[in-house]
Amino acid sequence: MPNPNQPQVVGISLPTGTDAQSIRQRVEAMEMLLERSFKVPGTNIPIGLDAIIGLVPVLGDIVTTALGAYMVWEARNLGLPKWKLWRMAGNVALDTAVGAVPVVGDAADVLFRSNTRNLRIIKKHLDKHHPETRIIEG
Numbered sequence: 001m002p003n004p005n006q007p008q009v010v011g012i013s014l015p016t017g018t019d020a021q022s023i024r025q026r027v028e029a030m031e032m033l034l035e036r037s038f039k040v041p042g043t044n045i046p047i048g049l050d051a052i053i054g055l056v057p058v059l060g061d062i063v064t065t066a067l068g069a070y071m072v073w074e075a076r077n078l079g080l081p082k083w084k085l086w087r088m089a090g091n092v093a094l095d096t097a098v099g100a101v102p103v104v105g106d107a108a109d110v111l112f113r114s115n116t117r118n119l120r121i122i123k124k125h126l127d128k129h130h131p132e133t134r135i136i137e138g
Contacts, residue, residue, distance in 0.1 A: 014026055014029055018077065020078060020126060020129075020130035020132075020133045021130075021132070021133045023074050023077060023078055024122070024123075024126055024130075024133045026074060027071050027074050027075075027118075027119055027122055028119065030067065030070065030071055030115065031071070031115045031116055031118075031119040032048070033048060033049055034048045034049050034050040034064070034067055034068070034115045035047075035048040035050060035113045035115050035116050036048055036116075037049060038052075045110065047109075047110055048115075049064075049067075050064050050067070050068075050095075050109050050113075050114075050115060051106065051109040051110050054099050054105065054106055054109045055106055057102070060099075061096055061099050061100050061105075064095070064096070064099065064109075065092060065095075065096045067115075068091075068092035068095060068096075068114055068115055068118070069089075069092060071088070071092075071115060071118050071119070071122070072085060072088045072089055072092060072118065074122070075088055075118070075121070075122050075125075078122065078125065078126070078130075079129075080121070080122070080125050084121055084125065087121065088117075088118045088121055088122075091114040091117050091118055092114050092118070094112070094114065095108075095109070095112060095114035098112065
C-alpha cells in the first residue's frame with residue numbers, strides 16, 4: 001500500500017529523503033517519465049514526456065531542459081565528481097540545442113535520450129559508492 005505522506009509520480013511512491021536510495025528512486029522515476037512512459041501506437045518504440053513536451057515550440061524546450069537539469073542537480077547532491085556533472089550537463093545542453101531545431105529536434109528527442117544517459121552515469125556512481133542502493137532488476 002502506498003505511503004500517503006510520499007509524493008507519487010505515475011503511481012510510484014517517491015521518497016523525499018536525501019539519502020542515496022531516495023535519490024536513486026527519484027531519478028529512476030524521472031528518467032522513466034521523461035524517456036519511456038509511453039509506447040508509440042503500432043510500434044514497440046518507447047517515448048516519454050521529453051519527446052511529447054518537446055513538440056511545443058520554445059516552452060517545451062525550456063520545460064524539458066529544466067527537468068533534465070533536475071537530474072544533474074540530484075547527481076550533485078549525491079556528490080558526483082565535477083567532470084561527471086559537466087558530462088551530464090553536456091548531455092542536457094546537446095538535447096536542448098538539437099531539440100530547438102523544428103522537426104529534426106523532435107525526431108532527435110526519440111533517438112538521443114539524454115536523461116537515460118544521465119541515469120546511467122548516476123547508477124554507475126551509486127553502484128560503486130553506494131552498493132546498498134542496487135536493486136536486482138528482473
